[in-house]
Amino acid sequence: MTLDTKVLAQLKEKLLEEKKRIESELGRIGKPTTDSGDYSTNFNEIGEDEDENASEVEEYTGNLAVEANLEKQLKDIMDALERIEQGTYGKCENCGTDIPVERLLAYPAAKTCLNC
Numbered sequence: 162m163t164l165d166t167k168v169l170a171q172l173k174e175k176l177l178e179e180k181k182r183i184e185s186e187l188g189r190i191g192k193p194t195t196d197s198g199d200y201s202t203n204f205n206e207i208g209e210d211e212d213e214n215a216s217e218v219e220e221y222t223g224n225l226a227v228e229a230n231l232e233k234q235l236k237d238i239m240d241a242l243e244r245i246e247q248g249t250y251g252k253c254e255n256c257g258t259d260i261p262v263e264r265l266l267a268y269p270a271a272k273t274c275l276n277c
Contacts, residue, residue: 164251168262172269173245179269180238187231237270253277 164172244250251260255277264271 164262164265168266169245169250172250172265173242175269176238176241176245180235180242183231183235183238187228187235191228234270237272240272241270 241250251262251265252258253260253274254272256274258274258276260271260274264275
C-alpha cells in the first residue's frame with residue numbers, strides 16, 4: 162500500500178505541528194544544545210536557604226524526566242519526517258508490512274504495526 166499524497170501531506174502537517182509544540186515545551190524547561198533535538202535542562206536558583214535548595218533540586222529532577230520524555234517524542238517525530246523524505250514512511254520497521262492508515266492518523270510517528 163502506498164499512502165495517498167493527500168493523506169501523506171496531512172500526516173506530515175500533523176508531525177510538523179507536534180514538532181513545533183514539543184520544541185516550545187522543551188524551550189520552557191531547557192535550552193537547545195549543539196545536537197539536533199537535544200536540550201539541556203535549566204537549573205533555576207531560587208535562593209540559598211535549605212528549603213529553597215530542596216525546591217530547586219526537586220524542580221530540576223522533575224524537569225529532567227519531562228525533558229527526556231519530550232526529547233524521545235521529538236526524536237520519533239524527526240525520524241518519521243525523515244522516513245517521509247526517504248519514501249519509507251508507513252512501513253513497519255520490524256516486519257516490513259504496511260502500517261494501517263488509521264494507526265498513522267492516530268499516531269503519525271508510529272514506527273511499527275500493531276502486531277509488532
